[in-house]
Amino acid sequence: MAAYPGPDTMNAPLPQHQHARFDTQRLELSARLRQAVEGEVLFDAGARGRYATDASIYQVDPVGVLVPKSPADVTAALALCRELQVPVLARGGGTSQCGQTVGAALVIDNSKHLNKVVDFDLDAMTVTVQPGIVLDHLNAWLKPHGVWFPVDVSTAAQCTLGGMAGNNSCGSRSIAYGNMVHNVLSIDALLLDGAQARFCSEQCMDGAPARIRDIVQGVRAIAEREREEIARRYPAVLRRVGGYNLDIYHPQSPRPYTQDGSVNLAHLLVGSEGTLAYTQQLTLKLAPLPAAKALGVVNFPTFYQAMDMTRHIVGLSPCAVELVDRTMIDLARDNPAFRPVIEKALIGEPEAILLVEFAGEDKSEQLAGLARLVELMGDLGLPGSVVQMPDAAEQKALWDVRKAGLNIMMSMRGDGKPVSFIEDCAVPLEHLAEYTSRLTEVFSRHGTRGTWYAHASVGTLHVRPILDMRRDGAKKMRAIAEEAAAMVREYKGAFSGEHGDGLVRSEWVDWQFGPRLSASFREVKQLFDPDGLMNPGKIVGSGKMDDATLFRFKPGYRVIPLTPALDWSAWDVQNDPAADTVSAPGMGGDPAGGLAKAVEMCNNNGHCRKFDAGTMCPSYRVTRDEQHLTRGRANTLRLALSGQLGPDALTSDEMRATMDLCVSCKGCKRDCPTGVDMARMKIEFLHQWQKKRGLSLKDRLISSLPRWAPWAARLPWLFNLRDTLPGAAAASERLLGFSAKRSLPKWRRDTFLPSARSAGRDAADVVLFADTFNNYFEPENARAALQVLQAAGYTVHIAQPLPDDAEPKRPLCCGRTYLAAGLVDEARAEARRVIAALRPLVARGVPVVGLEPSCLLTLRDEFLVMGLGEDAQRLAANAYLFEEFLAKELKAGKLNLKLGPLPQKKALLHGHCHQKAFDAVKPVQQILALIPGLQVELIESSCCGMAGSFGYEAAHYDVSMQMAELSLLPAVRKAAPDTLLVADGTSCRHQIADGTAAEGGLRAEHVARVLQKALLQN
């Protein structure tokens, strides 16, 4: 049987003919894996494509993917891979920046199932975990015990302990706690040949199997032989993560690897990027959670001074010293939410600030640290330069700003992107100032620039020059890397100081450690992995960093021409980093009109693999599948749009399945650092799909609801039969796909619009936009809103079609149901009716107020990308949710609403996803807080799971309920019986009632109804 290519050639993507050669082998591996394991075996092109990238610039098609259900699955898979000579690549969150998590191998994704805490010993301050556990989850689990695992990497919400050990990761507070290597006590490892052992201190390994003991002896012999070379070649800085840690025998790190100076073999596996063995579980050293923190923000008149003085500040033994440069400060100032936070940290117009954190048990000690910082800065000639932040909430807000600044930088549009390849060089602090200013000069010589941030304390400043990897980026990358490397050598620093070697830096291992140690690394690899099948081509046996055949955007990368239904021209731009300019929209040369470039914005950083109760990404939170993740969807779209998944991939069943569980919550629109807006992309996908593959009867029915709704309102008893006639619900499931387990919204005869008393257009100072759902299903909400507005003294006009509208009697509609089916032309027609009807009012500046978040916010979102011109923009600028309007008036001191107390003293609020995406939850809280004596609590919830018609569909019922059960339903069930439940979304209210059927079906209310009840009649 033909073997897969050997280590040195391993990472080159196979040409098509060669792929064919290995197809039989792939087939055999996948067939035999299916027999041997319980977990998921994913070998189709789409799944492989989703695992072909990490957060680096590379893309390599894996042989296949295994999502193991148990450690036994992994053992079986490794045995098969050895037999079939297929390489193995372990994977956690896939957030690596250097390409160490891509390769033509069987990818083993530990993150879905192998994520448990195995053992915990508070007295010994240790915890043992499986490799796929996410750092934040572990720390949340540990928190009640007053301890944490303190290697606080920025990707804590996504990265796994297995991946952190693989990369020897390090966090912002590494100066206080060290890197992974300083905090791992043992690793239970499995070798490709089935040998298994706990790697720990030399003594504890005496009882290991003979094969393992041979390895240990072999490694020791190599290290002994190379003692002098190790001392000569290993940079003596804390942040050195390149190569193998052969220096466990002759430590070069300024921080000892072990407390007693013993040799721990687990530390050899740390940082080995999965090239030696598979980590089955790890035992970690814990630290007490610091009870007190104090933050000092030092303001510097020049960047150089900030860098030059860092070493003196570090002398005060802070826990972190983090840099924010002028560009980041300006970015934060441009953001209305962050401006007040950053302003508080600034004194005048600094060129850079350093965030200096002191942490420990005793608050007074931390405050004393702050006082010493103030004194030091005076001594250094910068008196009055420190803003003191003893308050925890203020500190957190400022740390959040630092993170957000990076995100804004990553959202740069155009083909030039900040590229990570020298992002984490570490230099001794005394050279930091010179290093940064010389490198800045190198960037400008190469026609680019970079923004500096992060870990000043350890001389590891992050910087990503902006390069266009589709054009001259590779050439510039090498040139800049060479100049940077020369400086790093001159300053006796480490070229790889945080992110590992991977594909981008393994080539530099030889440069950093010299030929003797490189040869020794190969010997180590040979001892562990004689077949060369464990993540080949990383650390040893590597190719070139600028081998363009490995790039995500390889030479010849092409986008298939396509006419999108929505306007994506804002993404279709080119940028010039040197001049800091961006071309006009539509000038980027994207044959897909900007859609491809919008999709390509995903840089795989994995931020969407969040589990906290934000909104991104609910389908991932319940499935934990890469396919049902924003990143997975963006990757599949990118591959389809560039023809890498074969012809017609955009409208394939695979693509449909990938988009299927996206509930269009717009969580990614808000949370994705690079602005990937999958809800909008789903509209575009559905548009292309229905053009080619047509619409199901169910989709046709739901999308055209606003058209037939007037008929249903005339004969509500008939249209409501589905829920009352025995067998009708089951028939609707069989014939149309509506879940029989669901009730449907009830049609009403007493709809809002016909009966509502509307002021004339000319008299109005507010327009009320009654959406389809609140008009036909819950007219009491619209009535309540009208009454509240009128009680507050507004003259309200109710939005109606113009007399010359083609259907003057049919209510206006935002077109949301059409958009949800991809029927963009129909949605545009509805939008035109709305715009025409509201144009004269909007021209007078009359605010347009709506109740249903998904409808009203369509006016502010999708209306702007349907080619509707300036009228749409003016309307968007004038459209408010009911609560936003009231909150705006309140802020302006114009709200005259007399409210009295309610019988209920507490309100529990669930925000609709689109409210969250548009930052419109706070206004609900502000307005409810006007009710005397009402305490308002926000449920930390993600999508309710209903999401328009999504949850009504039989195919989605289970996922829909799982989403609701994540946090929303448990929270409302726990609420006291006299608590008000508030939810502005029609579907959210329905989901709460359905999901609590066992408790009698709890009823949530629109905020307008709550205010109506609180109105003081005078």
Ligand SMILES: Cc1cc2nc3c(=O)[nH]c(=O)nc-3n(C[C@H](O)[C@H](O)[C@H](O)COP(=O)(O)OP(=O)(O)OC[C@H]3O[C@@H](n4cnc5c(N)ncnc54)[C@H](O)[C@@H]3O)c2cc1C
């Ligand atoms: C925006 C951003 C910020 C970042 N900030 C930091 C930071 O502050 N500090 C930092 O150190 N890094 C940082 N990183 C890099 C990365 O997030 C970390 O290195 C992280 O710890 C990797 O975890 P992961 O689970 O994603 O690992 P993966 O990328 O999945 O894997 C990392 C390596 O470990 C190997 N591996 C994974 N599981 C196993 C196993 N079971 N057995 C053997 N080998 C295994 C993989 O093969 C791979 O070589 C950042 C990345 C991004 C995109």
Ligand code: SF4
């Ligand atoms: S979709 Fe956004 S958050 Fe997710 S990986 Fe891509 S860029 Fe990151």
Ligand code: SF4
């Ligand atoms: S819109 Fe929501 S469900 Fe869809 S990808 Fe974005 S976060 Fe996930």
